[in-house]
Amino acid sequence: MRCFLEKMRSKFSTDGGNQLYGILLILPALLVLALLYIYPLFSSIVKSFVSDQGIGLHNYQKAFDLYWVDVLYTIGITVITLLIVFMIAVIVAGYLRFKRWPFLNFIYRLPLFIPFLIAGHSMRVFLAPHGILNTLLAQITGISELPGLAFTWIGLVLSFVWKQFPLATLLILGGFQSVEDSYIEAALNLGSNKLRAIWEIILPICRPTVLVAMVLTFVSTIGCLTIPLLIGPSKPVMLPIDMSFRINYFGDWGVANALGVISYLIVVGLSFYYLRYMLKKEET
Amino acid sequence: MATLTIKNLNKSYGSLKVLNDVNLTVEEGKLVTILGPSGSGKSTLVRAVAGFVHPESGEIYLDNRNITNQRPDLRNTAMVFQNYALWPHMTIYQNIAYGLKLQKKSRDEIEQKVKWVLELVDLPGLEERYPTQLSGGQQQRVALARALVVDPEILLLDEPLSNLDAKIRYRLRFEIKKLQKRLNITTIYITHDQEEALSIADVVILLNEGQILQMDKPEKIYSQPNNSFVAEFLGASNVIAGKVFEDDKGLYTLLGGARLPVPEGKKAQDEVTIIFRADEVIPARTESVGNQYFTINGRNNEQMYLGAKRRYEVET
Amino acid sequence: MQNITTLKWWRGMVLRTIGIVLIGLIICGPLAGTLLWSFAEKWYWPNVFPQEIGVKYWQNALSGQSQVMESLGISITIAVIVVLAATLISVPAGYALARYNLPWKRILLVLFLMPQAFPQLPVFINMTSIFYRYNLVGTVKGVIAVHLVISLVYSIWIATSTFKSIPVSLEEAAINLGANRLRVFFRITLPLAAPGIIASSIFVFITSLDEFTGTFFIGAPFIQTLPILMYTASMGYNMQYASVIAVLLTIPALVFMFILERFLKVEYISGLGV
Numbered sequence: 001m002r003c004f005l006e007k008m009r010s011k012f013s014t015d016g017g018n019q020l021y022g023i024l025l026i027l028p029a030l031l032v033l034a035l036l037y038i039y040p041l042f043s044s045i046v047k048s049f050v051s052d053q054g055i056g057l058h059n060y061q062k063a064f065d066l067y068w069v070d071v072l073y074t075i076g077i078t079v080i081t082l083l084i085v086f087m088i089a090v091i092v093a094g095y096l097r098f099k100r101w102p103f104l105n106f107i108y109r110l111p112l113f114i115p116f117l118i119a120g121h122s123m124r125v126f127l128a129p130h131g132i133l134n135t136l137l138a139q140i141t142g143i144s145e146l147p148g149l150a151f152t153w154i155g156l157v158l159s160f161v162w163k164q165f166p167l168a169t170l171l172i173l174g175g176f177q178s179v180e181d182s183y184i185e186a187a188l189n190l191g192s193n194k195l196r197a198i199w200e201i202i203l204p205i206c207r208p209t210v211l212v213a214m215v216l217t218f219v220s221t222i223g224c225l226t227i228p229l230l231i232g233p234s235k236p237v238m239l240p241i242d243m244s245f246r247i248n249y250f251g252d253w254g255v256a257n258a259l260g261v262i263s264y265l266i267v268v269g270l271s272f273y274y275l276r277y278m279l280k281k282e283e284t
Numbered sequence: 285m286a287t288l289t290i291k292n293l294n295k296s297y298g299s300l301k302v303l304n305d306v307n308l309t310v311e312e313g314k315l316v317t318i319l320g321p322s323g324s325g326k327s328t329l330v331r332a333v334a335g336f337v338h339p340e341s342g343e344i345y346l347d348n349r350n351i352t353n354q355r356p357d358l359r360n361t362a363m364v365f366q367n368y369a370l371w372p373h374m375t376i377y378q379n380i381a382y383g384l385k386l387q388k389k390s391r392d393e394i395e396q397k398v399k400w401v402l403e404l405v406d407l408p409g410l411e412e413r414y415p416t417q418l419s420g421g422q423q424q425r426v427a428l429a430r431a432l433v434v435d436p437e438i439l440l441l442d443e444p445l446s447n448l449d450a451k452i453r454y455r456l457r458f459e460i461k462k463l464q465k466r467l468n469i470t471t472i473y474i475t476h477d478q479e480e481a482l483s484i485a486d487v488v489i490l491l492n493e494g495q496i497l498q499m500d501k502p503e504k505i506y507s508q509p510n511n512s513f514v515a516e517f518l519g520a521s522n523v524i525a526g527k528v529f530e531d532d533k534g535l536y537t538l539l540g541g542a543r544l545p546v547p548e549g550k551k552a553q554d555e556v557t558i559i560f561r562a563d564e565v566i567p568a569r570t571e572s573v574g575n576q577y578f579t580i581n582g583r584n585n586e587q588m589y590l591g592a593k594r595r596y597e598v599e600t
Numbered sequence: 601m602q603n604i605t606t607l608k609w610w611r612g613m614v615l616r617t618i619g620i621v622l623i624g625l626i627i628c629g630p631l632a633g634t635l636l637w638s639f640a641e642k643w644y645w646p647n648v649f650p651q652e653i654g655v656k657y658w659q660n661a662l663s664g665q666s667q668v669m670e671s672l673g674i675s676i677t678i679a680v681i682v683v684l685a686a687t688l689i690s691v692p693a694g695y696a697l698a699r700y701n702l703p704w705k706r707i708l709l710v711l712f713l714m715p716q717a718f719p720q721l722p723v724f725i726n727m728t729s730i731f732y733r734y735n736l737v738g739t740v741k742g743v744i745a746v747h748l749v750i751s752l753v754y755s756i757w758i759a760t761s762t763f764k765s766i767p768v769s770l771e772e773a774a775i776n777l778g779a780n781r782l783r784v785f786f787r788i789t790l791p792l793a794a795p796g797i798i799a800s801s802i803f804v805f806i807t808s809l810d811e812f813t814g815t816f817f818i819g820a821p822f823i824q825t826l827p828i829l830m831y832t833a834s835m836g837y838n839m840q841y842a843s844v845i846a847v848l849l850t851i852p853a854l855v856f857m858f859i860l861e862r863f864l865k866v867e868y869i870s871g872l873g874v
Binding site: 019021022023025026028029030032033036037038039040041043044047101103104106107108109110111112113114115116117118119120121122123124125126130131132133135136139162215216219220222223225226229230240243244247253256257259260261263264267 | 616619620623624626627628629630631632633634636637644645647648688689690692693695696697699700701702703708711712714715716717718719720721722723724725726727728729730745746748749752756810812813816817827830831834835839842843846849850853854856857861
């Protein structure tokens with residue numbers, strides 16, 4: 001009996017002993033991922049090089065000709081959103097790191113739980129020319145016929161920021177709270193004020209977390225279809241709209257995929273900095 | 285260099301009173317150790333001086349300046365933390381230079397001062413290393429250097445050696461004392477280690493449950509403790525209850541047949557506490573060895589071998 | 601001295617009250633607008649509030665034959681199946697990632713994060729083209745597949761985090777007393793992991809319920825989940841109708857938020873060690 005138990009023990013031991021069992025456990029997940037994600041992903045890259053003119057960069061050429069404005073627009077909107085989200089996240093996280101405010105702590109998380117689609121629809125209602133914001137402002141200031149922010153790039157950015165800042169704040173606040181009090185107090189003790197301490201001490205220590213938050217914000221903004229659909233202007237548009245347009249109206253998989261690969265490259269370009277930093281950390 | 289004066293300081297957290305009417309003065313250039321068990325309020329006291337704790341009532345003065353409600357970054361007090369709090373993303377140079385940068389010193393001046401203070405703490409040439417590359421003892425000295433380099437009016441040390449091995453602790457405490465004397469800087473040193481406190485202090489303050497029990501020179505507080513708590517904390521392991529008796533020769537109390545004197549102000553039938561240290565007792569089998577000793581008769585019940593010492597349990 | 605403190609206190613209170621009003625407006629304003637629209641029978645400029653309030657649109661939506669109820673049924677069915685599938689797949693995977701020293705573990709973790717950390721739309725587009733070949737477009741099966749891939753990220757991540765937080769020593773103690781691996785897992789590990797797995801299930805449920813983009817491509821035109829219905833209504837400026845559906849979709853998410861705040865710690869979600 002004892003030797004049977006020993007055999008069982010060694011067979012299923014977790015200290016790197018028998019990896020086979022572990023691989024078996026993870027296999028279903030890997031299969032699903034491979035079939036339903038990796039395969040379409042590769043297909044998208046491959047298809048981007050295939051057009052009715054043969055294999056090559058024709059799709060990319062066409063994509064650039066048609067959509068270079070939208071590419072720049074997409075990057076611009078995403079970067080502006082990223083900067084504003086970063087600012088808000090650092091301010092809110094900085095405040096909550098030092099002071100208790102249960103109201104803020106609760107309410108800043110709200111947009112996180114609102115689906116993108118609902119956020120888009122609500123912003124549409126809120127920022128429309130005769131929407132709630134303008135109605136309120138009209139009552140307060142007496143100015144009627146204020147331009148609506150909906151369907152402008154400002155409305156788009158505001159909607160993105162509204163939806164994205166909670167996650168970034170949550171992550172960055174988590175990072176801030178993991179910095180021990182004594183590190184901050186040491187800075188204050190030597191003459192730094194709270195703002196300086198946040199910028200020079202807390203943020204650098206939290207760099208990995210901040211980078212993760214920024215990458216997540218960037219990726220979900222640049223790849224979002226619903227919000228630009230519901231509240232973005234009709235020209236220029238974000239890349240996802242171009243992609244779906246290309247498919248639904250032209251059946252043009254080649255150019256659509258070329259646009260897709262372009263968005264991959266933009267994301268990889270940004271994450272490169274993050275990945276390089278994380279890999280450096282692994283070595284030390 | 286400044287004199288620190290604390291008047292009637294009170295601080296509670298909810299229903300727990302952490303500082304109870306604390307009054308003390310630290311004269312300029314002196315090293316005062318604050319000794320006490322965990323939870324006695326030592327850290328709270330020093331953090332109040334640094335500005336991280338806001339007292340409910342009372343006042344704190346540096347020389348004549350009332351700093352009670354001043355922001356911590358304006359106080360000119362420098363603190364060394366128990367975990368050193370060296371910023372991991374900065375080099376040793378940047379850590380030490382931080383305070384100087386905030387004082388808007390020129391780059392040359394900063395370079396000079398950093399070099400000077402690193403030599404002072406016996407760590408020359410380590411400017412470009414990172415804190416994680418240093419040993420505990422080295423990190424502690426960098427933390428000290430960072431505090432000293434900004435020329436503070438008072439130096440606050442919050443259990444600076446508690447995280448280190450006994451051998452390094454022993455060595456470093458004297459280095460700190462030498463440094464303090466050399467720079468003549470007013471210093472408060474918190475510790476729970478009574479040997480540490482007694483060996484380097486000019487004045488020892490014993491704190492318990494937020495109150496100062498005794499404030500004296502090390503020799504005095506050791507040989508003449510005010511009450512049983514102080515005595516026990518400083519190593520007296522024998523605490524026995526006794527009673528005051530009176531006869532024609534005067535007031536006295538009894539322990540194992542020995543007639544012991546009684547302090548002033550006591551009368552017959554009062555309760556007293558007899559306290560003495562183990563190292564004040566000589567075990568002997570024969571009768572009294574002279575009039576300079578009190579002879580306590582008793583029976584040895586148990587013995588325990590402790591290496592350098594032996595522990596006897598005696599019943600009278 | 602006392603005067604200065606009270607002045608600072610008053611200043612703090614005033615600032616905080618202004619803060620509450622402004623922040624409340626910014627964050628709750630858009631949501632309040634949608635809520636109001638769902639109850640508005642007549643609302644036009646320049647009124648701040650609807651001229652006529654009523655539950656007409658709610659009644660229409662919640663009545664037996666309405667499109668809303670049908671879509672709700674579809675959405676919930678799909679979500680439940682996705683939860684089951686995701687849990688069945690991610691619990692073993694999470695356990696393996698937490699306990700075993702798998703080869704290329706780092707790469708695997710990044711790989712599993714990719715569906716959420718990388719642009720999704722191009723992948724959906726190509727999924728559509730692949731699914732055409734297998735007649736999966738416009739079917740419930742296809743939509744379930746899409747939802748599964750998306751939710752897998754969260755469920756594996758949370759499962760791994762959960763299992764990691766259970767000390768190995770608890771399992772080893774049981775083994776030491778003679779239990780075999782399977783028994784240990786079902787009697788000890790799983791019950792301890794239950795809160796995390798429940799949290800992950802709720803998360804997956806809501807993710808599936810609210811999923812739009814993938815369903816838009818794969819499910820069209822036959823599968824009308826609730827989000828698809830809402831989108832069509834909103835684009836058609838069918839304000840009240842769209843808002844009713846929007847509120848319906850938001851309720852589960854908000855309920856989840858309250859449950860999360862009250863009973864579970866956000867530690868599960870902040871296990872971002874990648």
